[in-house]
Each structure stands twice: as C-alpha cells, then as structure tokens.
Amino acid sequence: MLSHLTGGRMRLVHNVTAESPGAARLALAFTDCGVRLCFDGDSEIYAQGDPAERLYKVVRGVVRTSRVTCDGGRHVGGFYYPGDTFGFEPGPEHRFAAESLSGCEILAVRAASPARSADGDLGRAILQAAHREIERLQDHVGMLSRMSARGRLAAFLMDVARRRSGEPSGLRHVDLPMSRRDIADYLGLTIETVSRTLTQLQEDALVSFHTSRRFGIPRWAALAAIAA
Amino acid sequence: MLSHLTGGRMRLVHNVTAESPGAARLALAFTDCGVRLCFDGDSEIYAQGDPAERLYKVVRGVVRTSRVTCDGGRHVGGFYYPGDTFGFEPGPEHRFAAESLSGCEILAVRAASPARSADGDLGRAILQAAHREIERLQDHVGMLSRMSARGRLAAFLMDVARRRSGEPSGLRHVDLPMSRRDIADYLGLTIETVSRTLTQLQEDALVSFHTSRRFGIPRWAALAAIAA
DNA sequence: CGAGGGATTGATACGTCTCAAAGCATGTGG
DNA sequence: CCACATGCTTTGAGACGTATCAATCCCTCG
Numbered sequence: 001m002l003s004h005l006t007g008g009r010m011r012l013v014h015n016v017t018a019e020s021p022g023a024a025r026l027a028l029a030f031t032d033c034g035v036r037l038c039f040d041g042d043s044e045i046y047a048q049g050d051p052a053e054r055l056y057k058v059v060r061g062v063v064r065t066s067r068v069t070c071d072g073g074r075h076v077g078g079f080y081y082p083g084d085t086f087g088f089e090p091g092p093e094h095r096f097a098a099e100s101l102s103g104c105e106i107l108a109v110r111a112a113s114p115a116r117s118a119d120g121d122l123g124r125a126i127l128q129a130a131h132r133e134i135e136r137l138q139d140h141v142g143m144l145s146r147m148s149a150r151g152r153l154a155a156f157l158m159d160v161a162r163r164r165s166g167e168p169s170g171l172r173h174v175d176l177p178m179s180r181r182d183i184a185d186y187l188g189l190t191i192e193t194v195s196r197t198l199t200q201l202q203e204d205a206l207v208s209f210h211t212s213r214r215f216g217i218p219r220w221a222a223l224a225a226i227a228a
Numbered sequence: 229m230l231s232h233l234t235g236g237r238m239r240l241v242h243n244v245t246a247e248s249p250g251a252a253r254l255a256l257a258f259t260d261c262g263v264r265l266c267f268d269g270d271s272e273i274y275a276q277g278d279p280a281e282r283l284y285k286v287v288r289g290v291v292r293t294s295r296v297t298c299d300g301g302r303h304v305g306g307f308y309y310p311g312d313t314f315g316f317e318p319g320p321e322h323r324f325a326a327e328s329l330s331g332c333e334i335l336a337v338r339a340a341s342p343a344r345s346a347d348g349d350l351g352r353a354i355l356q357a358a359h360r361e362i363e364r365l366q367d368h369v370g371m372l373s374r375m376s377a378r379g380r381l382a383a384f385l386m387d388v389a390r391r392r393s394g395e396p397s398g399l400r401h402v403d404l405p406m407s408r409r410d411i412a413d414y415l416g417l418t419i420e421t422v423s424r425t426l427t428q429l430q431e432d433a434l435v436s437f438h439t440s441r442r443f444g445i446p447r448w449a450a451l452a453a454i455a456a
Numbered sequence: 457c458g459a460g461g462g463a464t465t466g467a468t469a470c471g472t473c474t475c476a477a478a479g480c481a482t483g484t485g486g
Numbered sequence: 487c488c489a490c491a492t493g494c495t496t497t498g499a500g501a502c503g504t505a506t507c508a509a510t511c512c513c514t515c516g
Contacts, residue, residue, distance in 0.1 A: 071374075126355065130359070134318065137368075141305070144369060146303060190506080376471075417473090458515105461513090464512085468505100469504105470503105473500105474499105
C-alpha cells in the first residue's frame, strides 16, 4: 500500500552468483540462491504490510527499518550495515518497512524456499542471523530501559563509528547516514533532545561534529564511560 | 558462577516422550529429543555466563530471564509462559540468566545437536520460536520507546491477563506471578513508579487489585485505549 | 536569490527518579 | 498465641530530565 511512494528507483538483477567479497560460507550460502537488489538512497525496499517472503542481507550501503505506530508516530526498528541481515518476520506480513538510507546493494533469499530445509548451510546461516537480530534487539531494549539521553546517544554514536560503512580512517570523519529524526525515533527521544544532547556532548569535547552528518570521537574511552 | 545460589531445587527426568498435551507438531519435535526439567519456585534454571547449549520450552509455570547490567542494576529480559521458548543466544554463553517464578516444568533441547540439521521439523520449530522471540523483542522496544509508565503498565497487565497460566476464569482474578521489582526492571521504571501507577490505574477503575499479586480488568477496552 | 526542509536553541510544563518514611504481609522464636 | 524481624509494597516531597511549543538558524536545491 505504501509501496513506491518514494519513486521506486529500484533495479533488479537475478541470480548473481559472483559478488562474494572474500566472504565466508554463510555469505556464500546467501549468494548461491539469492537475488541481488540495488537501490538509490531514500528508496523503499518493502513496505509495512507487504508479504514477508524474503530475508535481506546488506552488501553495500545502510538500511533503516521503521513502522508507523497506532498513534501516528514513527518507530525506527534498526539500522543495518553491510553484513547485517534484516527482514525477519514472525507472520506472513512485514510489520516494519525497510528503506535505503544511501545507495544500497542487497542480497535477498526466499525465506521459505524449498532450499531451506534441504540446504543445511543456508538454514544455519538464517538461524545465526536470527540470533544476531535477537542480540541486537536485546541490547536495544537494555539501552532504552536504563540509559539517559546522554548515554543512548553516546552508545549510538559509538555503534555507528564501529560499523561505519567503508572508510577505514581512524575515528575522525565518521559518516552519519541517518537524520536527527531517524536517530530520535530509534532512541525513543525527540529530535530536540537529540540535537541538544549532541551539542552538549560536543561542548564536553566527547564528540566533534564537522557537519551535522559527519563526526569524530576524540576520546573513545571517555565516551564509552558515559554509555555505561 | 551464580549457579545454585537459590539452593538448586531441581529435578531432572531424561527423555520423557509422553507429556504432549494436545500439542502440535512443533511441541512433538521438542518432546521427541528433549529433556524434561522440573523446578520449584524461585530456582535458577541457568546463570548469566553459563554455556548456552540448549533451548527451553515452558510446559508449566512462568520463567523470568534477567541480567545484571554493568552499573549493577538488573534488567529483566522477559517473562515466559507455557508454550514460549527461551534461551536463544548468539554466542557460546548465556547473556541472561533464567529463573523460575513458580513451580515449572520445562522441556530442553540441545540447540546444536546433530539432530538439528537432520530433523527438518526441529529446525523449523527452532526458527519459528526465534521469530516469535524477535517479535516479542520488537514489541518490547516499541513499548519502551514511545509509552509512558501508564501505557507500559496497561499493556503489561493486559499481556499477563492474556497469557495467564491456567485458570480460565473471566478476567477477574488474574494471577501476577512476578514482584513489583520484576515488573519495574522489565518495563524500565522504578518500583515506586510501578506502585504509584498501579494505584492510579485502580483509582481510575481500570484495574482492580484484590491482593498485590492478584488483579482483574473490569473494562478491557478502556485499559486497551491507554496502552495506545 | 528565494523557498523549503532539516537542525538548533529557548522557555516552560510534565513525568519520572530519588531519597525517605510508613504500611502491610509473612514467617520465626519466645 | 503473640511479639518481633524481615522483606515487599505503598505513599510522600522534592529534584532532575525530557517533552512540548515556538522561534531562529542553516544548508540545499530549484
């Protein structure tokens, strides 16, 4: 229903079996029977309510999952970087939508394909990815239930820095692919609090923003101390 | 390390293949190759840091998972009722401990057993349980990120009432198997706020507590409206 | 250059935490 | 059977943090 609101700038390439960038067995399992998808930035990968038939693995770029809540607000479920798998759904429909934050390359496998029961490798890969998703969600719950805005943002920035897409430059010039609203909806805060807290962290010299979408972490240990 | 602090009142019965109370294929898959465990109330099923080798399915009773956070606080990961599966771990160790809240009967399967790859049924059952755990965690995150104390407690009480262990009495006399501290650590609140908010809900005639561990929901719709 | 959206900053209200004390159960020993 | 200790729960007063409403700033794009 919400599909292709953003213009549907999507290209599709079937059964690409190359594209295994020094990857392990798991990546290969995905690659062997998957479909490769390419998206520009700000494109919809699937919408809330779409039938959930596939699992998706990020090869390049960053993906955001989100859902609109009953009260009209938006909740961001997570940000997925290269190597991460998303699209897990308990039921037949996607409870979350998925959108690309930047140019993306994504591998998709049919979650219910007959290959799943037959191919032990793929089955194991899926279960392992599900375990990582559970871990991510557990950490997210822990963050929301016991951390202040300062702590949440410190933890969030460190997480982004760790998983920064690509550039191996030290810890200066880390790219922030999401907006303040995305961050707020992910951390359960308002964009005003996010903005205020970030400037406060900068005043304390714990982070330094060159632009609003690019930052550095001068003193990692000090920031880690805040994230408790 | 923390094991058996509570006295280790645990009995073990191997390979019980009966005990399929009108259950479906999934339960059977568990039962066929599982181990049955029995615990009294307030017993440790496994400790934080214990090797994670099994998955557990609640047959009778209620189980709580929890972990101590770096700042010394306690975080309750979830409450598991009959039919629920817990024990999913991304790594080799349990990040959460599991304790019985009441007398429990639990089915355990070796998650990494050779049967997993061979037995398609068990593999599917595990993956489906993982999906349900992901859904539960997603809902938990959603609750923590956008609801007030009132909304969290309303949603929590409705959840407990829906999954109430046993008694098919209407919606009066629902048993609350966990303490105020458990609820607080699960909802990311303090016990004072939990207590205050519960009395406030009672003053508004949205719930009625007969004792501190037993309540009813007179007007389900009104309570549901609060939980947004 | 102007329009638009994202980001920042400000003032105030509200909700939750904190510290503190009292109430209420349960179980134990006299 | 009662007195008492212990832990859980409830209630109170105040401080703190975040949301809200509103205005301004900034950058990007047309």
